[in-house]
Amino acid sequence: MTIPDDALTALAEAVGPGSLRTGEAIPARNRKDASKAAEGLPAALVTPRSTDEVAAVLAICSRFSLPVVVQGGMTGLAGGASPQAGEVALSLERMSGVEEIDPVSRTMTVLAGTPLSVVQEKAAEAGFLYGVDLGARGSCTIGGNVATNAGGVQVLRYGMTRRNVLGLEVVTADGRIVSHLKKVVKNNAGYDWTQLFIGSEGTLGVVTRVLLALQPAVTGVQTALCAAQDVGKALAALNRLEARLGGSLLAFEAMWPEYMKAAVDHGGLPWPFPAARPELTLVIEAAMGSAAGEEAFAEALAELAEEGLLDDALIAQSGRDRTRFWAYREANYEFYRDLPPGVHFDVSIPLGSMEKAVALLRERVVARSPEAFAIVFGHLADSNLHISIHSAVMELSGFADILYELVREMEGSVSAEHGVGILKRPYLGMSRSPEEIALMGSLKRTLDPGNILNRGRILPA
Ligand SMILES: Cc1cc2nc3c(=O)[nH]c(=O)nc-3n(C[C@H](O)[C@H](O)[C@H](O)COP(=O)(O)OP(=O)(O)OC[C@H]3O[C@@H](n4cnc5c(N)ncnc54)[C@H](O)[C@@H]3O)c2cc1C
Secondary structure, eight states, X not given: OOOOHHHHHHHHHHHOGGGEEOGGGSOGGGSOOSSSOOOOOOSEEEOOSSHHHHHHHHHHHHHTTOOEEEESSSOOSSSTTSOOTTOEEEEOTTOOOEEEEETTTTEEEEETTOBHHHHHHHHHHTTEEOSOOOTTTTTOBHHHHHHHTOOOTTHHHHOSGGGGEEEEEEEOTTXXXXXEOOOOSOOOXXXXXXXXXXXXXXXSOEEEEEEEEOEEOOOSEEEEEEEESSHHHHHHHHHXXXXXXXXXXEEEEXXXXXXXXXXXXXXXXXXXXXXXXXXXXXXXXXXXXXXXXXXXXXXXXXXXXXXXXXXXXXXXXXXXXXXXXXXXXXXXXXXXXXXXXXXXXXXXXXXXXXXXXXXXXXHHHHHHOTTOEEEEEEEGGGTEEEEEEEOSSSOTHHHHHHHHHHHHHTTOBSOXXXXXXXXXXXXXXXXXXXXXXXXXXXXXXXXXXXXXXXXXXXXXX
C-alpha cells in the first residue's frame, strides 16, 4: 500500500521535509524491533520533534485512514514496533531529553523518546534513583517502557513501570493532546486514565511526555549468589528475607540447572558452588545502607543456610564479585548463540504452581523430542519466568503450543512483562477471558474508532 500524494504532502508540511522519509531512505533500525517478527519497510517514516507535531501527524493519518506503528527504542520482544504492510512509522527518536527534575516533589519530567539509561543517570546525578531497570536500558525509551509496562530486575522493590509513573501526556488517534502532569501522588478526581495507557502497547494513544516518580538513592548494596534445593525452599527463604530485612530487598532472581549448564558450557563461567549442583541458583540483592545493615544481610543468609532453606550463600566482597555474580544472570544474552535453535517465552506462573510447572514442562518437551530441552530462569519473586525451548530437529512452534497450554492449566499469563504485540496475539485467549478481551475491544474502539494505531497488536486487526 502506498500513501496518497496529498497525504504525503500534508505529513511533510506537518513535520518538515527532513522528518519524513520513504523507501530506501528509511534506516534499518525502523524496519524491525528486537523480536523474531519479520522485517518490514514502512510506507513512510515520520520523526516529529514535538507533541504538536505528533498531534498533527495523527490528525492527518486519521483523516486519510493511514495505519500507524509507533516506535521507541525498538528493543521490544513482541513485534509491536515492527512495521506491517502499509504502515506509517511514527518514531519518537527525536523527542528525547529530561525537561525537569523536581527534588522537592521527587519527580522527573521526560520526553517519551528518552533512553532509560539517561533517566537513570540524570536521577543518580540529582541524588535519586529511578526504580525501573532492565537489560535493554541503553536503547529502550521511557515511552516504550510505559507502552509495555516494562518490568525488569527491581520489580520486587519498586514495582513495574506503572508504579513509577505519576502522569502522562498522550496524543490520541485523532490528534487530541491529553495531559495529566500534576506532581501529586494522590488524585482521585475521576478515572485514572493514565493507567489505562500504561501497558496498552501503543494501541490507544502515543505517549509523548512522562512524569516519573523518583526514589531515594540506595546505599550499601549487598549481592549474594545462593543455591536452593527447590522452589519451595527458595520461596520460603524469600519470605523470611522480606520479613527480616524489611523493604531492603532489590532483586531475587533464579536460574534452573539447564540454564546454569549453558552458562558454564557456553558462557565460559565456572560452576560457582564447589559441591552442589542445585535445582536453583539465586541472585539476591538488597540495599542495606549502613555497616550494621550489611552485617544483618550476612546473618540472615547464614541463618537460612543453617535451617536448610539455602544450601550455599556466597556474598560479594567487592564490586568485582558483584559483577561476577550478575554475569550468571546475564549470561543468556551470550550463550543462546551456541545452543540449538530455540523459541523464547516470557510467562507468569503462580508461585504455588511453579515447581510443578517446570517439572511438567521438562516432561512434555522431552516427550515431543528426546533431544529437546528447556532453559528456565527469571524474576522468581515476581512469578515471572523466561523460558526458551531448544531443539535441533523439531519444528519450534509446536513447543509454543505445549508451553502456552501449560500456562493456561496453571492459570498464569502468556505475557509477564514483554507485552502481546503481534507475536503473542494468537495466545491472548489462553490467559484472558472472552469478556476481558471484549472489554479491551470496546476501549480500543472508543479511543481509536478508525483502528489506525498499532493495528493488529494485542487485538485482531
Ligand atoms: C536485551 C533485552 C533485555 C530486555 N529486558 C527486559 C526486561 O527485563 N523487562 C521488560 O519488561 N522488558 C525487557 N525487554 C523488552 C524491551 O526492552 C521492553 O519492552 C521496552 O519497554 C521496550 O521499549 P522500546 O522503547 O524499545 O519500545 P519499542 O520496542 O520501540 O516498542 C515497544 C512497544 O511500545 C510501543 N511504543 C513505543 N513507544 C511508544 C510511545 N511513545 N507511545 C506509545 N506506544 C509506544 C510500540 O508501538 C510497541 O508496541 C528487553 C529487551 C532486550 C532486547
